[in-house]
Amino acid sequence: EAEVAQSPRYKITEKSQAVAFWCDPISGHATLYWYRQILGQGPELLVQFQDESVVDDSQLPKDRFSAERLKGVDSTLKIQPAELGDSAMYLCASSPRTGTDTQYFGPGTRLTVL
């Protein structure tokens, strides 16, 4: 069964360093989502792509976060510089199209900022 791939699974970094996360969605899925999940809470959307275009990045802290999906396939989420409050699970999900489809989640990247 096809799965969403994410790497790395775990990342420990120091404050003010740059970090990057990678996501490979299920083949053929046009919509890709990046979520941040703080421990004990539900996921919150950071950015949504439809193919290579950003559909929604209203909750993305653009002063330090950036995301791209250049060829409309895999995607990279970057944080520069990392802050202590960025410690969280970063989840990638994909769906065949925007809207009411089920979302398929990857295993996530657990980020710890020291």
Add this chain to the structure above:
Amino acid sequence: SQQGEEDPQALSIQEGENATMNCSYKTSINNLQWYRQNSGRGLVHLILIRSNEREKHSGRLRVTLDTSKKSSSLLITASRAADTASYFCATDTGRRALTFGSGTRLQVQP
């Protein structure tokens, strides 16, 4: 901000018992979905119920939706230790991606 709020925040039951968790939301929705998350893992879709549906079943899962009260419930019957996880409701308002609640942590004791 989170649209849905689950209740209870945590639930501990014995294997074989039924588990019920509730979700309340604030705005009109197209559909409501339930997801499960095992510790340290991604979310897995369980079931979707549309705004014009009142009840839906999938295996040991039963979901109800009351749009007049803006609430939903998830019932897991004959629970198993493997059902131990966090359960999240997520609402689709048609305006942006899913909005997740804060989750119910379910512990099933063997």
